[in-house]
Amino acid sequence: MGKFRGKRRKNKDQPEGQRSGENRAGGESYVATIIDHGNYKMEAYYAAQGLHNTQWTDNATLTSCSNWGEFEAERLRWRASATQILPASFRFAADIPSTLREKCEKEMNELLQVVGNDVVRPLQFLPHAYQLGVDRSMIRKDPNLKAFFEWVKLRNLAGFITRQETVSMVPPVVLQTQPGDCVLDMCAAPGSKTSQILERLGVEGSLIANENNAKRAHMLVSQLRRIMHMNPSVLVTCCDGQFFPSKILQFDRILCDVPCSGDGTSRKNIGVWKTWSQAAALSLHTLQLQIAWKGAANLLKVGGYMCYSTCSNNPTENEAVVAELLRKSNGALELVEVNLEGFKTRPGWTSWKVFCESQTQRESKNKQKKNSAKMMAKRREWQEKEAEAGDDGEIVAATASSTDVDNPTISDEPDVDEEAKASESKDDGIKERFQPTTMDEEYLIEMAKKSGLEYWPSYDGVPEPFRGRVRPSHFKPTDEEIASFHLRRCVRCLPNDNDTGGFFVALIRKVGDISVADRQQHDDLDSKQPENKRARLGEKEIESKQGPGLDDTGERLVKGNQVRDENGKSIQGLGKDDFVPVKDNILNELIDTFGLTESNFQKDLIMTRASSESKNIYYISRPIKNIIDKGIQNKVTVISSGLKAFVRSTLDGTSMYRVCQDAAHFLVPHMSKRKFVANIDDFEKCLTSERFIQIAAFSDDLQSQIRELSIGSFVLILDGYEDELQHKMVVTLWRCRTDRVDQLVAQVERDAIVAKVRSIREAL
Template sequence: MLDKEEVDSSKDNRSYDNDQNAVERGQQRFKTYYKGQELVDEEEWGSFWNILFVPLPACFWIAQSHPSSAQMNAICKQLKVYFSSTYEDDSFRMTSPYSLKWFPNELAWCLNISRQVLKRDEKLSKLHDFIVEQNSSGVINRQEAVSMLPPILLQVEPGDKVLDMCAAPGSKTAQLLDMLGAKNNSSVERQSLVVANDANLKRCWMLTHQLKRFSCPYLVITNHEAQRFPVEMHFNKILCDVPCSGDGTLRKSPDLWKRWYADTGMNLHSLQIAILLRGCDLLEPGGRLVYSTCSFNPVENEAVVAEVLRRRSTQIFLIDVKHLLPNLKFRKGLTSWKVKNNAEELGFFNCYEEVPLHRRKKIPPSLFPKDDLEDLGLNKCIRILPHDQDTGGFFIAVLERASRDTQDTVEMNIYDKEKSFIKTRRISRLISDDPFERLSSVNISLLKTIADFYGLDEELLSNHLMTRNSDTERVRRIYYLSEQVKFIVENSIGNLNRLTSTDGNEKYAYRVVHGGLRCFEAMDSKYQVECPYRIVFEGAPLIASRMSKRLEHIHDEEIWDFLLHIKDTIKISEIPFVDLRTNLEQTSPGSVIFCFTNESTKDYLTAWLGPSMLSIFVATEDIRLLQSHISRNYISLNDMLNNDA
């Protein structure tokens, strides 16, 4: 009789065997399907197949809107020199890191080793820690190389209204925000809008946390199924990175082998069409939409694009963007493919007419290639195969909407049938019970107090400051919202009782999870304060650029380092820097902002000034990130790469 440990061991072995068998079966299904599709020529199949088992190299892009971007790029160039000859160890082989030539300003880098090696190898532990720290601070963003392409091809500019239809986990949205922030064009800032939408509420809250570091007043996070996104507003730039089977990520996620089936892509096909159709209907005339998947499967890619082009033939067309991708190796879109017959071992349907009648509900004609594919311009689509340039697999189609539709007989939009959706779907109380209200209509005297205390433009604040409805009796939190964001939140489900269209019908309201930028928060003070509202850390960059009072400029790195090491509270009399101490002694109690600037850094620190004390109001993790931004806290290259030194 086996004892308990032996029984558990035998179960583990059986589990491993089962997993291994599942992997091998998935690999055989994959090989049979894509060889049948003639995805690559027979002579290059070995190269394509073998690289699927090689882990992806670690890649990241540098946030050009971040004040430390130039310094980070310089460090990457030093890494390139350090590894100019092959660096070889018993456990790994590393060649020189390189910048991705097709990324704007060459601000994306590939370390040429996998994330697993970077994480586990002791000799690279400090380099790994440095990369993790810079990712947390927002200086860099770790992301698979090909996943960086859709935002680049969207070509966003200040003043654009951008919709990311399936935004989580948020890497592409972060890229869009960085591209807009780097333009620094304040004259059109108020017209910019980025809506990050996701169908999963938990992922929406994750987006809120991930994107707050951009301190962006024109960001809204919504919770909708993408194919049912409200049509009250149209956008001139739309990113449509749809749910897919994901077999282009096998190098990153080898567990996918166990559950790889051809019909996974077939089952997603109709949803992908519905999402892309809704994206086209939300696109302004002359606007641009990027459709993308991380799948090799043509039924998720070319078949979807072709069907949408047929249904929106007078509105939407494909454009050629190869000139935007210098030094990127890619293939043209397919103009022929096959549809798997899962009822027959290893078989394919040659045409839709071969599909049995009882199976046609699940196998629609849109899965099949037709004679119009060249006329539709599918060769303008972009296919990226992993063995071409050591990447993952990816598909991209860039579409534009005609400046004016050529005829009026456009198919009736599917959202015409969805007006009952608001009433029938269960709505989270986290969203519906707390709409935004304009601060100017809730408490105009408070608005005047804040404007005068911080030296802000009262008229500007009256147009942009809002609070949540639950705060109206005693305002606790105040948000800064751009012009376009205000339209979204004022047409949210929380305001459903106000929403009627001109014909008397209910509007289809937005489910807003987060909107704008939190800037002010009420303080409970034991002493008299002219304005008991402090500036919060995430809103400091925006407010500091507009305020003429209570802003302390710091240029001395020693003073800045001292402020960052204050443990919550310090007596003003104990501050060792005379000019700073004098300025604070002459400032009335209330919130202050310290702004540190040098040639490579611009950072903000929010604090509360009492009659005799200074309190720092920044979370510990944010303090650590601020400390990492100043030059003398960047670890030297020698220390980073020589742990024994």
């Protein structure tokens, strides 16, 4: 899921191109200006944490920095990486035929010969994945790369390749999903990692892709649609990850890519350098822990694997969460070594420091607003009006003294320049650039404290006012825990190591059962939040297991009114649109029309949505149907699953069902009526951009077969590919009243089929 997304605000005074982050080259660009100004607090925090204490040597060996010069060089490399826009990367889909993939790679290499071989380099840790030496903006703008850009765009739409950030490809590789696995993606949107998992899963496996935001869940469906036509074994659900029901089924693999502060995304989200706050990491730590614990303790099978990942560099969100998982499991969870061939990774940390802002964000904003030039001007105006209305200077004096209390360094009549400086300065008052002169640990801690951060070596030293924000699980493990946790098996990816974004990943194996007592101890973590925070989150006290929000098994219900849009408002009614069996009279009509014989057609896989009145009928894979039968729709809101198989259409004045292109290849093996096998010449004629095709254009044999049909839907299969579902060489058509047929294939899929046909012709 990556970075935690709040409501985005646009700076209207900033040029449009610079708002989008496109102008990253040149010293005068907006991004370079932001980086040059720096963020004292963030830079001091990571320097004190030891982020720059190691470096890569010329022979690709990770060693400790031995002096300040090496430390400073490493820090500047990390800092400079943020001024460069993130390079583009993509991977070929794992489920496309090998002959087609080889053909596409040959086309790619021919197109790139114009600009040189250094434009693209293969990623060794994932076969048939590539990282470009240029960013997406450069691909669009460079005339020499125009042909390559069009090639990437069309192959992406066809589903042959997926444009995906390099570090985003890492978690599915680490998870090592096997064909036939039952997999859960707890925070799935936007869906690139989910697609990568689905490609490796095979039709025997099942994948539940969960997202807590309904709008983002629908975006996830759009992303998966390019992959689902080859493997529909995915169910998209909508509920909070920490409340995902555990009494329905358990999983072989779980991807836990939790919401995070996202400071590893600074190369594509330059706002991190302006808005970074340690408070975000401290507060998200609890949510991350709840989601991860739910997955590892309740949803993962013994012997199964969970991949925990964030796009953050912060140990509070990374190693601290992993350490707490291992601590609570009492040995039932263990970290597994991760090896990413040809990719520079750094080991996880066994020690880190806990810092916290001395003021909350609300306090800082209130103080900044109170000391702004606008507010001071208003106070002076009010003082002048009071002075004119008063008989003596008592009111003025009282007003001035109250102002001085809030602004002790501001004179009674501050000049305009001083007001501007006060309004532009940060909450912590640090205006100079972060520039350390030594790598001494105590010195760097003092610089972090200077930025407005408080530091405590242990939880015992945390003052009472801060204990609502700082928790015991934020702190580093004990020496005994360090020896048993093996936190160095975690993997850190820094942006300056592989020209990527920042990322963290840990692979966790469940080696034993976790007791009910241990599970409940951590499941109740949200009840330990301060009362005012629980009120803001909208959590209600639960009086008993049969109280509001729980079902008859004691699990929290997350259907219907639990689904919220991006503004936090409830979306009512989504939980009622379940998948239900098709009515017998409609199913019998389909069986009779298309010859779906009882002997080979599993009619229970044909379902519809409760609210659609059977206008759209879906093909659901057997593994997903089994999950539906276990009652998952009674626990969570199901957004989507399966492929459209039939749609009731009104064409040529008739109302009848037609076969949908989405699921045609899954229906064809079971159809004994209204399907024909075509040679490659006739098949290609159906792929024209014209909607209507004259029957006379086909070969004599095919003409006679089509003319014998009554008005309605039929399918055409390429000769030799009747049973090759993974190629999907099927076209859906409509027999019109006149002597022509209507092609019912979307342009994007038509282009994909054309590319496949061309590769077949070349092989002949």
